[in-house]
Amino acid sequence: xxxxxxxxxxxxxxxxxxxxxxxxxxxxxxxxxxxxxxxxxxxxxxxxxxxxxxxxxxxxxxxxxxxxxxxxxxxxxx
Amino acid sequence: xxxxxxxxxxxxxxxxxxxxxxxxxxxxxxxxxxxxxxxxxxxxxxxxxxxxxxxxxxxxxxxxxxxxxxxxxxxxxxxxxxxxxxxxxxxxxxxxxxxxxxxxxxxxxxxxxxxxxxxxxxxxxxxxxxxxxxxxxxxxxxxxxxxxxxxxxxxxxxxxxxxxxxxxxxxxxxxxxxxxxxxxxxxxxxxxxxxxxxxxxxxxxxxxxx
Numbered sequence: 622x623x624x625x626x627x628x629x630x631x632x633x634x635x636x637x638x639x640x641x642x643x644x645x646x647x648x649x650x651x652x653x654x655x656x657x658x659x660x661x662x663x664x665x666x667x668x669x670x671x672x673x674x675x676x677x678x679x680x681x682x683x684x685x686x687x688x689x690x691x692x693x694x695x696x697x698x699x
Numbered sequence: 700x701x702x703x704x705x706x707x708x709x710x711x712x713x714x715x716x717x718x719x720x721x722x723x724x725x726x727x728x729x730x731x732x733x734x735x736x737x738x739x740x741x742x743x744x745x746x747x748x749x750x751x752x753x754x755x756x757x758x759x760x761x762x763x764x765x766x767x768x769x770x771x772x773x774x775x776x777x778x779x780x781x782x783x784x785x786x787x788x789x790x791x792x793x794x795x796x797x798x799x800x801x802x803x804x805x806x807x808x809x810x811x812x813x814x815x816x817x818x819x820x821x822x823x824x825x826x827x828x829x830x831x832x833x834x835x836x837x838x839x840x841x842x843x844x845x846x847x848x849x850x851x852x853x854x855x856x857x858x859x860x861x862x863x864x865x866x867x868x869x870x871x872x873x874x875x876x877x878x879x880x881x882x883x884x885x886x887x888x889x890x891x892x893x894x895x896x897x898x899x900x901x902x903x904x905x906x907x908x909x
Contacts, residue, residue, distance in 0.1 A: 645883040
């Protein structure tokens, strides 16, 4: 996985793609599993590196992830 | 064999998920569908509230987003019930449909109300977003000039159109999916490939590091 380099200039950072990135289709297909495993305390970084890479680069999917995480967390607190 | 009768599948299910599946497939299905719809309405409502500061409309229009997202999510969950494998909780799986529908409905609403307009002067704002610092104006200009050439020479027409909409004009991705009648994955992939090509061109010219 190619982690973003904070020393890079903004344009270089934007143009840097991560080959591990699975894209929106696969990330969204597994988003519920990813969220529940995360809330269960599993090491999702190690288990789903392609989803981690995708959520780092895709604003709309990251927004959906934040929403589902908030929703699932609220469910567990009820 | 139906998934709900498989011992392996049932073993993985938490009690609440098992109850939801049994009720949605049982004799009192209609009541269970009503509860599912009510639950997804709450999920969609909570999601638009969470995004409120980032959604540029409110009031009845936002209420419509919640209503439509919950209705379509309920239909989608029921249609895909046999696809649920128990790898997540049923409620998390079902909530995902409501949240994705919120994104979809917001994108569609924005497209209907404003469409996609590309500003021919959009390149002028690039130094503010991608500049390398006020003390390096010449370097920024050289970088962006080369980028502009690469956008013309390296990208396919579709990649260029997507790059210009999303990067230059900051069109939301979910609005562009409606405009181009495609899905999020297809646009993301096109932009991903465009970024890779543009980076290779700038690296080849020694303007950014390998």
